[in-house]
Amino acid sequence: MFGPLPLQTGEQVTRETFWGISPVGEVVFYYLAAVTIIVFAYGVYARFARYTQGDEDWFERLDDLPGRVASAAKIVASNEKQFNRDIVGGVMHAFIFWGFLTLLIGTTIIAIDIDIYRNLTMLLTGERQSFFVGDFYLSYSLVMDAMGLLFVVGVGIALWRRYVARTDRLHGKHTSREDDFLVWSLFALGVGGYLQEGLRILGTAEVTGSGVTFTSFEQVSFVGWFVADVLQVGGMTPAMAEAAYPVMWWSHALLAFLFVAAVPYAKPFHMISSFANVVTRDEKAGKRLPGVPAALDADTGAESIDSFSWKEMLDQDACTKCGRCSSVCPAKASGRNLDPRDVILDLKQYRESVDAGGEPKEIVADGGDSVIAAETMESCMSCMACMDACPVEIEHLKSFTRLNRQLTDQGDIQPSLQEVFQNVMQKGNTFGNSQRARGDWAEDVEVEVPDARTEEVEYLWYVGDYPSYDDRNKQVAKSLARILDAADVSFGILFDDEKYDGNDIRRVGEEFLYVELAGHHVETWNDCEFEKLVCTDPHSYNTFLNEYPEVDFEEFADDPMMPFEVEEPWNVDGEIDVRHWTQVVEELVERDALGLSGDELDYTVTYHDPCHLGRYNDEYEAPRSLIRATGADLHEMPRNRDDSFCCGGGGGGLWLEHEEEEKPSEERLREALEDTDAGAAVEKFVVACPMCMTMYEDGRKTGDFEDDIEIVDVAELVVEAIDASRASAAATDGASGAAPADD
Structure with a gap:
């Protein structure tokens, strides 16, 4: 027979902390605790001291430190990124985090009571007192049991996922x-x-x-x-x-x-390094990349492990091996030789090997015994899915760009990519075509396309390489010209003074050519009169919005290799509004400048979010708003918005050859036709990026989807809706017997 023992009169509600432990045992306990703290403190010191041996980081990461800490605490405490794409994983981590933190706080409370409060009261009153009694003790015990239970449940889920369910992303080479x-x-x-x-x-x-x-x-x-x-x-x-x-x-x-x-x-250690990583994060990481010094002999790549900045080393230590980046990487899903987690952990493993006296070797190279293979970096699409999925704010793309710069410096790049570099240097575009022909597409459109160099315009339209030279994408440029003309807005282009924007060659390592292109465009724009800069290509939109303002033109002003004279930074305060064309046209539709009623088209369509418009710049609604404005029935693919699956064209993918069983574009088209709610009823696969157009037109052929689906740009849908609206209006006027207007 057993049950609760009634509280005796005068009995204190508490418990003896060292119940059953002898005085000698207490001394041993404190000795071991002291040794543990020393070992822990030295280890943490050594870790952070190692970061100081890395290169300086270009970005100020410790400004407004109190605000950064508060923001990081909110992110970590809420576990908000842990729930991204994985509800069970989020619940698991929340239970473990809050349970562990509560147990740690509870242990600290006991230490304060025994080692500080009791000794302090003895010193002040001559009598040892404790706050670990009565209602405080009861509340403490209840909370500790409850949160400890959540902790055990959370760890139990982790054990199940790792050893029973064997969740794929939790296992890998590291x-x-x-x-x-x-x-x-x-x-x-x-x-x-x-x-x-x-x-x-x-x-x-x-x-x-x-x-x-x-x-x-x-x-x-x-x-x-x-x-x-x-x-x-x-x-x-x-x-x-x-x-x-x-x-x-x-x-x-x-x-x-x-x-x-x-x-x-x-x-x-990730319990410390991950929080530090969130504190020192760059909110624009990936969408903007670090610049390089003007000195040609500066180490801008990865000559050694100490070429990496302290933040990149912190990234390596913050990795928890959770595999979220691996699970969303389109390159890995397509069978390419890239696992974002492995790149970060390979660098960490090599750093630790060198620190332990291991033999140094090349960080990245084409062939040989290097830490990272050139093929691995060539596989990256710069889609930023890995960074978006990472719960501890690792900036993969920053390290990947450093590795790509090293490959470029060494000449370890594919001939096709070298040809692109030569085309841009000699001709100003990635096609190698004459700059004089850049605006020829405008001669074949039935509306006038003004020259922004000779007249003041509201919208300076940067057309881009593919809409200027690629036959399929010229149709998109023509459609957009008709839309802007139909809305009766003032716009113009630069014709042969427009060059390649530089976004993707920067991401494959050609930084100095990027600076040259940026200087040319800023110098050209400074000679024009316009209010807004509008881009056809999300890649151009990203680099103009987020990266051109970061370029230190003054540092390169005296370099005879740089054919520009501009020295002042451009658009640092955002006085020039940089927009993607879908954002501009969405506003025009909202003010009824195009006369759309919303029921002109009856297609069943799906829409693909371009990485540089969506994940990079959080613009998901403008293209969808335009699709709905045409009357098309929009059905979402399972992977949409920030979970969109890359077309494979970014990060130089458009110019590189890869051996893969299924191209990313083919997988995406399969998803559109098989996994979308509308299934095979989807008639049109809608894009808002010239690179996406190119990759999906190719995937449509190689994947044998030509009879199943059509690839169209949002602009082409809008133009078709405008034509349908005008035809309907004309038919209505004709039926009502309205007299034709005078010429």
């Missing part, structure tokens, strides 16, 4: 024993804490003739109370529990010491 140590030690600490509590509750129970009676107020420790009940039902007596308690107590304490001491030297 999976090791330290992963096992982290998850199993946490589980042992959580379960061991409850077992220790159950032994104490049973061991302090009163044995009477009628049975065993637990102390009543311990019921607030509901999990420990349950464990004590189970132990007694299993045959354990209070005397046996009292004897077993010190063994369990020391086992738990030693495991805790081992875990804390191991934190700076193994995977648990």
